[in-house]
Amino acid sequence: MQALYDDSRSKLYVCDYQGNVVGCALVSLCSDVMFRKQPFAVIENVIVDVAARGLGVGTTLFQAIEMFCVSTNCSRIMLLSSSQRLDSHAFFEKQGFKGAVKRGFVSIVLHLLVQGKVLTSALNNAALGRWTRNKLLAV
Template identity: 40%
Template sequence: MTVRKAEIDDIAGLSELFVDFNGKESNLTAMKKQLEVISANPDYYVAVACDGDRVIGTAMGIACYDLVGDCNSFLLIENVVVLPQYRGQGVGKLLMQALEDFGEIQHCKYVILVSESKRESSHKFYESIGYSTDQRGFKKQLMKHV
């Protein structure tokens, strides 16, 4: 099992992961364009975990600028997903470590992530790797048709 930065050739594997994640097919043309843009931006890192050539997990980190205190950046993590048959085997830990390493390189002071309230097994996973729930997060949909 390896973890690396996502490449354009990973689109089909990423699409498979996202179907499991949100139950919808991805627009592969739009995904390819978006990954090209993201890959060119040094503030983004899309990690993929692979078993041989198969993409089995992914997570995206975004280094965000801040104006508070010493103005250190913070890391936003999104789209953490591992294929069901690979859960509990350390894939998520490897992905999260890759993003945290990226965050340290980007001089991020802390990490923010949001997980749907019904994903209790995900919450236990995040807590097991050092994430706390002592703060409350909020999310608001802006695009109603999404």
């Protein structure tokens, strides 16, 4: 957590209500060589407690993220969401995000420990399923 706190290119936002964490979101800045290294932001790990949904927690998180992005001169803010999370997609669209503008693709990177050596492999979900079923994962 300290390394994340010390990283000026990332911010972890946490919403606290009466001593309980009810929401969080992580935003990270990436340099964009197409825009003379002007950063763009990637939002991840947006989580709002089910009991706190509809109370403004998510909106507050996104307002804080937007202020951070404006202060760092971001060219754009992006996020990925599981394709079946339709309720989340509706929320993101209310926050100004457009789901039909771009299409995201995900590859999972695994760090495997095989005979004492760390191997890194990017796998698609099908390959991940095969590896898991065959119990080849050893981390």
